[in-house]
Amino acid sequence: MRWFAVDKRRLPWRTEPPAAPDPYRVWLSEIMLQQTTVPHARPYFEAFARRWPTVEALAAAPEEEVMAAWAGLGYYARARNLVGCARKVAREHGGRFPDTEEALRKLPGIGRYTAAAIAAIAFGxxxxxxxxxxxxVVSRLFAMETPLPASRDEIYRLADRLTPAHGAGDFAQAMMDLGSAICTPRSPDCPRCPLRAHCLAFATGAPETYPRKTAKKARPRREGTAYWLEHDGHVLLVRRPEKGLLGGMLALPEAAPAEADWAEAGAVDHVFTHFALTMRLLCADAPTRDEGIWWPVERIEEAGLPTLFAKLARRGRERRSGLALPVRENA
Ligand code: SF4
Structure with a gap:
């Protein structure tokens, strides 16, 4: 805790005493940081907090606008839950987040970890x-030989033992900052660590070998095709179904939207949590603009396409302007 008081990260969702933490900002940051690094989430947090400074403002925003602003952060179910949660807090809780883990867990998108983080950090x-x-950090402190994920319950029990009765929010943030700045996955900086004297992994001489892990299964690889159909400076987009991968987002069609002379325009590789995808792009010009969402090609960045489709769109647009792109790239 002394180390944290001096060396903590200055982050836009954190406040310095005597200012009290804003539960809305704590919640927003915690949702964004699920599966996303701090440097990546930070500009999104700043943009959201500027555009929707309160939970009521976010609750009143059209879901499509929020989804578009979320584009690039990934795991889009989080964005839908974000809107759902803001609306529930605005409607059922008078715009104030509940202050217990139990009540927080009843809100969309808030699981055990996030409820604990908000209860500790925002409400003390x-x-x-x-x-x-x-x-x-805990695996290393106790040099736990049981590999992750089997060791999770034991880690929770040990973290519970370490957590103080007062200042649990600062304690949690101190542990996170320590893990992020010093006790890093590959090369922990033990000489600078305030826990060194107590750390059993340090005592083994090979702290970086903790936490032990069970061998990962290789990710399956899938293949797909996306279609770039263009007419008069506009490209055809579709809104994906609410349920499923990238649900509710705008995207390029994945089935041929018309009979046309489709030309190959290379492929993009993208890694999702459970599989890797190679998506090839076929391009064609349409004689007319029929029904559907036709988006101006020059403003395609504003469509809020998820990363995979943003890369494909860049390819589609640059093929049109005659720029040569490598045949394949990583998304
Ligand atoms: S001494 Fe090293 S391994 Fe142990 S907690 Fe500190 S940084 Fe991590």
Whole structure:
């Protein structure tokens, strides 16, 4: 805690005493940081907090605008839950987040970790907050031989033992900052670590070998095709079904939207959590603009396409302007 008081990260969702934390900003940051790094989430947080400074403002925003502003952060179910949660807080809780883990967990998109983080950081409750940074620090402190994920319950129990009765929010953030700045996955900087004297992994001489892990299964690889159909400076987009991968987002069609003379325009590789995807792009010009969402090609960046489709769109647009692109690229 002394180390944290001096060396903590200055982050836009954190406040310095005597200012009280804003539960809305704490919640927004925690949702964005699920599966996303701090440097990547930070500009999104700043843009959201500027555009929708309160939970009521976010609750009143059209879902499509929020989804478009979220584009590039990935895991789009989070954006839908974000809107759902803001609306529930505005409607059922008078615009104030509930202050217990139990009540927080009843809100969309808030699981065990996020409820504990908000209760501790925003409301000063004693809650046990375990993210992947905390998992690593605890595994090393106790030199746990059981590999992840089997060791999770034990890590939680040990983190519970360490968590103080007062200042659980600062304690949680201190552990996260330590894991992020010093006790890093590959090369922990033990000489600078305030926990060195107590750390059993340090004592083994090979702290970076913790946490132990079970061998990962290789990700399956899938293949797909996307279609770039253009007419008079506009490209055809589709809105994906609400349920499923990238649900509710605008995207390029994945089935041929018309009979046409389709030309190959290369492929893009993209890695999702459970599989890797190679998506090839076929391009054609349409004689007319029929029904559907026709988006101006020059303003395609404003469509809020998820990363995979944004890369494909760049390819489609640059093929049109005659720029040579490599046949394949990584998304
Ligand atoms: S001493 Fe090293 S391994 Fe142990 S907690 Fe500190 S940085 Fe991590």
């Amino acid at each position: 409750r004693r809650a046990v907050v375990v993210d992947s940074n905390v998992e690593r």
